[in-house]
Amino acid sequence: DAGITQSPRYKITETGRQVTLMCHQTWSHSYMFWYRQDLGHGLRLIYYSAAADITDKGEVPDGYVVSRSKTENFPLTLESATRSQTSVYFCASNGASGADTQYFGPGTRLTVL
Amino acid sequence: QKEVEQDPGPLSVPEGAIVSLNCTYSNSAFQYFMWYRQYSRKGPELLMYTYSSGNKEDGRFTAQVDKSSKYISLFIRDSQPSDSATYLCAMSAKGGNQFYFGTGTSLTVIP
Numbered sequence: 472d473a474g475i476t477q478s479p480r481y482k483i484t485e486t487g488r489q490v491t492l493m494c495h496q497t498w499s500h501s502y503m504f505w506y507r508q509d510l511g512h513g514l515r516l517i518y519y520s521a522a523a524d525i526t527d528k529g530e531v532p533d534g535y536v537v538s539r540s541k542t543e544n545f546p547l548t549l550e551s552a553t554r555s556q557t558s559v560y561f562c563a564s565n566g567a568s569g570a571d572t573q574y575f576g577p578g579t580r581l582t583v584l
Numbered sequence: 585q586k587e588v589e590q591d592p593g594p595l596s597v598p599e600g601a602i603v604s605l606n607c608t609y610s611n612s613a614f615q616y617f618m619w620y621r622q623y624s625r626k627g628p629e630l631l632m633y634t635y636s637s638g639n640k641e642d643g644r645f646t647a648q649v650d651k652s653s654k655y656i657s658l659f660i661r662d663s664q665p666s667d668s669a670t671y672l673c674a675m676s677a678k679g680g681n682q683f684y685f686g687t688g689t690s691l692t693v694i695p
Contacts (some may be wrong), residue, residue: 502681511592513672513687514628521681529682561627572618573674573683575627 474498477562477576485584490549492579494562502565503545504529504573505537507558514561520545552583587611590673590686599695603660607673607686610654614675614684617649619658622670622688631671632658663693 475496484490494503505517506529516529518537526537534556536548545564549556560579565571590607597603605619615636620628632647634640634656640647646659656675660667673686 504683511687513590514685516682519681527681572630572633575620575629577627578625580625 475562475564475574475576477560477579479579480577481580483582483584484552486552486554488552490552490581492547492549492560492562492581494545494547494576496543496545496562496564496574496576498564498566498574499542500564500566500574501542502571503539504563505535505545505547506561506563507531507556508561508578509558517547517560549581554583557581557583587684588673588675588686591689592687594690594692596692596694597663599663599665599693601663601693603663603667603691603693605658605660605671605673605689605691607656607675608654609656609675609684611675611677611684612651612654613677613680615678616676617647617656618674618683619645619647620672620674620685622672624669628672663691665693665695668692 478493504519506514515531520526520539562576563573565573588609617634619632621631622628634647637649637651644661648657670688670690672688676683
C-alpha cells in the first residue's frame with residue numbers, strides 16, 4: 472500500500488536501552504521528518520532529512536540518532552532511552568521542502584519505564 | 585517567544601455551530617499555511633493548505649490568512665460531532681526546510 476508507515480506502533484522499554492523506531496514511505500519523497508508530540512508542547516521536530524545521506528537537527532535532537540541510507544526509510548534511534556523520551560513519535564514526509572504539505576504516519580507510542 | 589502560537593482550548597460547541605480556530609505567528613517569512621486535523625491516537629491529516637494571503641474554502645471549511653497581522657484562521661460551518669478532534673496550524677517559509685506547528689486546539693462538538 473502506498474503511504475507512510477511506522478513500526479512498531481507501541482513500544483515499552485526500560486531506561487538505558489537502545490530503541491529504534493522505523494519509518495517507511497512509498498512516495499519517493501525527498502524530505503522526511505521525525506517529530507515527538509507531548510501534551511502542552513505540540514509537535515516538536517527532532518531531525519529531518521532532505522535526501523538520502525543528508526540529515527539535520529531540529530528543535531529537540533539530544534538523545535536521538537537518525538540515518539537515511541535509502542530514500543524510503545528514515546529510522547530514529549534512542550541510544551540510551553530516558554523517561555523524558557516517553558512520547559508519541561510521528562514520522563512525516565513531503566516532496567519539496569516548505570512548499571509542499573507534509574504527510575504523517577500513524578505514530579509510535581513509546582513508553583520508557 | 586514561540587514561532588507559532590495557538591490557543592489550546594479545549595473548545596466545546598453544540599452541533600451546527602460555527603467554529604473559529606486561530607493561530608498567530610512571528611516570522612514574516614512564512615508563506616505556506618496549513619491546517620491539520622488529528623483524531624485521538626491518530627496521525628495529523630491535512631485539512632487545508634493556503635499559499636500567502638487570502639481565503640480558501642473547501643466544503644464546510646474556510647481558511648483565512650492575514651499576513652499583515654500575522655494571523656490565520658480556520659472556520660468550520662455547521663459543525664458535526666465527527667469534527668471533534670485536535671486542530672493544528674502549521675506554516676513554513678518559501679525555500680525553507682522546516683514546518684512550524686501550533687500546539688493544537690482540542691474541539692468537541694456536542695450532538
